[in-house]
Amino acid sequence: MGPRTANLLRDAGIQPSAQRVAVAAYVLETCDHPTADQVWARVRKSFPMISRATVYNTLNLFVKKGLLRQYTLADGKTVFDANVGRHHHFIDERTGRIYDLPWEALSVAKLDSLDGFEVREYHVVVRGRAKSAARRRA
Amino acid sequence: MGPRTANLLRDAGIQPSAQRVAVAAYVLETCDHPTADQVWARVRKSFPMISRATVYNTLNLFVKKGLLRQYTLADGKTVFDANVGRHHHFIDERTGRIYDLPWEALSVAKLDSLDGFEVREYHVVVRGRAKSAARRRA
DNA sequence: TTCAAGACCTAGACTTAATCTAAACGCAAT
DNA sequence: ATTGCGTTTAGATTAAGTCTAGGTCTTGAA
CATH class of the missing domain: 3.30.1490 (Dna Ligase; domain 1)
Known part of the structure; x- marks a missing residue:
């Protein structure tokens, strides 16, 4: 993470705030398929004050900007996939x-x-x- | 519907109560892919006292007995499909x-x-x- | 017919995922 | 410092689904 992640966001037309970088550092690197709440739980470990709404907004923004894809494949759960x-x-x-x-x-x-x-x-x-x-x- | 539907349930090992027949009459005949709440809304028109829990229980029972299939394909919505x-x-x-x-x-x-x-x-x-x-x- | 047992159903509380809202924050440009 | 705009926050809200505690119906045996 660090400046690499920030540039990745800038290149996608996203202002790289601290919260967005923290979300990106996890969700764009993992090859898991986490749900939004799993991302929230994970990011909070290193960024305890981040709110749920921010994580949801950020994930949806990443999807809109093409950095992530969103699937609902099983159990009615919506997951995110960095493999675009x-x-x-x-x-x-x-x-x-x-x-x-x-x-x-x-x-x-x-x-x-x-x-x-x-x-x-x-x-x-x-x-x-x-x-x-x-x-x-x- | 009527005795035909009741027999269908009996053949699947399901006690054909009035509520179950009402649910079956809609969901086993449609070629839509309704959500549980859509089934509830629909069945209530002809059976206003039926409770949400009964519809959910009945749909899950039908799935377990092989009369329905359950998919989550989009939007995080779980839908039912009579095409098994x-x-x-x-x-x-x-x-x-x-x-x-x-x-x-x-x-x-x-x-x-x-x-x-x-x-x-x-x-x-x-x-x-x-x-x-x-x-x-x- | 009556009764008990078990199956079934109901209303509403609860849980969880997700969104919305209104206020507060932070930073860039003046 | 001040304004303004984009961002974030906590908490309320909505919606899907499950659970619970009690009530009702049905069945089968006496």
Whole structure:
């Protein structure tokens, strides 16, 4: 973190306040898929006075500026993902944990034949169990 | 509805109380993807005394017994789907409306090569705009 | 028919995620 | 120092969902 993170925000057109840098330092670096409240809990460890509203506002701002993506994949929970490129998702049904799958790992055919639907984007959601190797990797 | 619906419940191992039949009559017949509160609002029109807890309990029971599936695809909203077979989903980004896509409409390749992940099920989530033809169809 | 037991339902309190609001803060430019 | 604007704060509010304690209905046996 530090000036690197601040420049990242500036480049995205965001004023790098102390609170925003603190949120960015965690959420843009992790490869977890935290919920807003998980981000709040985490950032408060190093920044105890930060309010919930600020964390929510900041996360939504990052999404609007393209630094984050927001998904609701399971349990009605909204999570954030610093991986903004195209990719698929794997959900471990035991733990609820979400893993990113590389875009090239899967391929979807016949999308063009979806009559009556104008496709802008798509991704595959896979459910099952992650073996220990994958758990370490993510 | 009527005796047909009651038998459907009995076949699934569910005591067909009046409330359960009322919920089933709507949610098992619609091809919408209603939230629990939308089901509650709808069923109350014909059954004003039904409580919110009963609707939630009933929907969860139907899911457990395999009559419904439960998805959280967008907006952090949990929706119910009477289509319990394999299928994909299309989400209209303007309206938030969800459409079922037939399983055969798409095909996913390379799933077996997901090293480190034990796949139990998967589906494709497509986003875009539904043209009027599709809107009528669903 | 009557009764007890168990299943089912109800209203409302509670929990949690998320947003909103109004006031306060902080900093840049004057 | 002062003004002004963007940012942050605490707490209220909304909404989705669950829980609880008690009430009602149904069923089956006496």
